[in-house]
Amino acid sequence: MTYTFRPAIRPPDSDEDAPSLWFAFRQNRLLLRQDGQELRVPRLEQWRELGVQHTATHYLGVMGNAHCYAVQLADEPAELEGVVLKDLRSVLLTMEKHYRRGWPGISDCPLGSDPSVLWSVWPTGADA
Numbered sequence: 001m002t003y004t005f006r007p008a009i010r011p012p013d014s015d016e017d018a019p020s021l022w023f024a025f026r027q028n029r030l031l032l033r034q035d036g037q038e039l040r041v042p043r044l045e046q047w048r049e050l051g052v053q054h055t056a057t058h059y060l061g062v063m064g065n066a067h068c069y070a071v072q073l074a075d076e077p078a079e080l081e082g083v084v085l086k087d088l089r090s091v092l093l094t095m096e097k098h099y100r101r102g103w104p105g106i107s108d109c110p111l112g113s114d115p116s117v118l119w120s121v122w123p124t125g126a127d128a
Contacts, residue, residue: 007061011069019066022047024054026073029085039086052077 012018021041024031032039033046042050043066054071061068077083 005061005063005068009059011059012067017044020044020047021063021066021068023060023068023070024052024073025070026076026085028088030088030091031073031077032084032086034082034084039084050077050080050083052080 021043023041024047031042031052033042053074055074056072058070059067060070077085
């Protein structure tokens with residue numbers, strides 16, 4: 001499945017409950033939710049459940065049907081079950097390793113229809 005990203009600067013005027021992905025950063029690390037052997041960018045309902053304090057919120061655009069936001073974490077989050085902070089370089093290097101294994105591209109990853117999976121194509125186990 002291929003997802004199109006459409007950059008934008010204005011968030012939607014209505015429907016605060018529209019599908020969305022929340023890219024939360026603390027310095028050079030990205031907050032991800034662990035889902036079995038995969039790591040995923042939190043969707044709206046998961047982001048709300050975390051209740052993590054953040055400062056600036058930036059609207060990025062739409063990927064597939066999900067609005068994308070980037071936020072800066074206010075402090076080092078307390079240890080949360082099912083949540084990890086991953087160094088961005090390791091995330092990109094791992095995604096690149098999967099790309100070299102023969103996937104035609106991240107957007108063609110055969111892992112499902114959830115756009116958060118585009119950012120979770122790396123395993124957390126022995127293959128990492």
